[in-house]
Amino acid sequence: MAAPMADDSSAKSPTASGLDRRALKYSASIAYDRRLYRDDIAGSIAHARMLGKQAIISTEDADSIVRGLEDIRREIESDTFPWREELEDVHLNIEVRLREKIGDAAARLHTARSRNDQVATDMRLFVMQACEDTVAGTRALQSALLQLAEANRDVVVPGYTHLQRAQPVLLAHHLLAYFEMLDRDVRRFTVARENADELPLGSGALAGVPYDIDRDFVAKELGFSRVSRNSIDAVSDRDFVIDFHAAAATIMMHLSRLCEDIIVWSSAEFGFLKLPPQFATGSSIMPQKRNPDIAELARGRTGRVYGNLIAILTTLKGLPLAYNRDLQEDKEPLFDTVDTLLPTLEVLAAMIPALQIDAAKSEEAAAGSYTLATDVADYLVRKGMPFRDAHQAVTKLVASAQDSGKGLHELTLADFRACSPLFEDDILSLDVRSSIAARDVPGGTAPNRVEAALAEARKRLEGQS
Numbered sequence: 001m002a003a004p005m006a007d008d009s010s011a012k013s014p015t016a017s018g019l020d021r022r023a024l025k026y027s028a029s030i031a032y033d034r035r036l037y038r039d040d041i042a043g044s045i046a047h048a049r050m051l052g053k054q055a056i057i058s059t060e061d062a063d064s065i066v067r068g069l070e071d072i073r074r075e076i077e078s079d080t081f082p083w084r085e086e087l088e089d090v091h092l093n094i095e096v097r098l099r100e101k102i103g104d105a106a107a108r109l110h111t112a113r114s115r116n117d118q119v120a121t122d123m124r125l126f127v128m129q130a131c132e133d134t135v136a137g138t139r140a141l142q143s144a145l146l147q148l149a150e151a152n153r154d155v156v157v158p159g160y161t162h163l164q165r166a167q168p169v170l171l172a173h174h175l176l177a178y179f180e181m182l183d184r185d186v187r188r189f190t191v192a193r194e195n196a197d198e199l200p201l202g203s204g205a206l207a208g209v210p211y212d213i214d215r216d217f218v219a220k221e222l223g224f225s226r227v228s229r230n231s232i233d234a235v236s237d238r239d240f241v242i243d244f245h246a247a248a249a250t251i252m253m254h255l256s257r258l259c260e261d262i263i264v265w266s267s268a269e270f271g272f273l274k275l276p277p278q279f280a281t282g283s284s285i286m287p288q289k290r291n292p293d294i295a296e297l298a299r300g301r302t303g304r305v306y307g308n309l310i311a312i313l314t315t316l317k318g319l320p321l322a323y324n325r326d327l328q329e330d331k332e333p334l335f336d337t338v339d340t341l342l343p344t345l346e347v348l349a350a351m352i353p354a355l356q357i358d359a360a361k362s363e364e365a366a367a368g369s370y371t372l373a374t375d376v377a378d379y380l381v382r383k384g385m386p387f388r389d390a391h392q393a394v395t396k397l398v399a400s401a402q403d404s405g406k407g408l409h410e411l412t413l414a415d416f417r418a419c420s421p422l423f424e425d426d427i428l429s430l431d432v433r434s435s436i437a438a439r440d441v442p443g444g445t446a447p448n449r450v451e452a453a454l455a456e457a458r459k460r461l462e463g464q465s
């Protein structure tokens, strides 16, 4: 066989690589999978303790393995570990180093184990941690959104549909929309963590192992709440990685939309907010510029995260059971997504509370462009007119106001009455504030509803941290 390292069963010892150097270089994953060292060592320690407890190896050997692995962890963390490219991956690097440190006992660690169930275990531990980190980062961003909303409780902005001014809303209401999206994202990552929370060790290469092992013990040691039910499934699927990517793609989509709002709103055309200088970049040629690069990069990197989701889906789709080396390709996209998502959450959480809101500008925009037309129609409905008729009447009113270059607030009672005799002088007190206050329904933008929503959101956030 030309490739002894590609199949654990034919590997005589971890170092016995008869591989062509180009094949070795092509197949090595050590450049990136060293990142799994903490999970790999934790898995090995739990496995060694179990082997000792079950008298599969002596307790002396088990103890010396555990001590050796802890020592190796210290070496890695103090950057003194001698990583060896020629050893293919993190598992072999650690095992070979262990042998150097504690001698022959090290060779007993791989009893009742294969790199197939080992790497699946590492990946599950890594994904569980990544989910926890993402939830924490998302909570911090929710808190930042809430902070901005609370600090600008009275600010009015135009609500948009089709990017056309539609109806006035409170800025806090708009921001709380993102809070809700992020809440669902937290749920997705919580589920992704639950899906990863299953111990593969004990599955061996694919069929289970011929030793009296204690899988529940290992699961408990590692913080898994259950053991996998099928050894073939345990070593061959990475759907829990997909779940992480899918949740990541969705949250990045939400963040990208938030960033799009920030980008558009900070333009001169909108002017509702100014980027704090510490989060805006200048131009090398135009001295007046304050560019929203952070938001643009977050929007741009969303594409990368989508790409990583597609990459893992595509890697898995044609694989026969059980383990195939293609599965090694699960790592880089995962790391890349983690390294994109967490810093995105972090930088946005820092930037958002510092956004400088121009309340006068946004309220002016909210009052312009006939955004109260719906309220005028609703007025007629309250006077008994069917909504469709009211809609038609107000369409005409708006058209004639537009013709004479007037805003709705500039119309006289006579102008209104020319449209319908149902109008009385209370129509003249309609403004953005009364329009907003009228939307007093659960989930609506009325100030009392938004106040309650802010308080509820704050409570939800604090209840979870």
Ligand code: ARG
Pocket: 005, 006, 007, 008, 029, 089, 115, 116, 119, 323, 325, 327, 328, 329
């Ligand atoms: N580096 C490998 C991976 O990430 C480890 C498992 C190797 N197993 C094997 N049978 N070659 O998938």
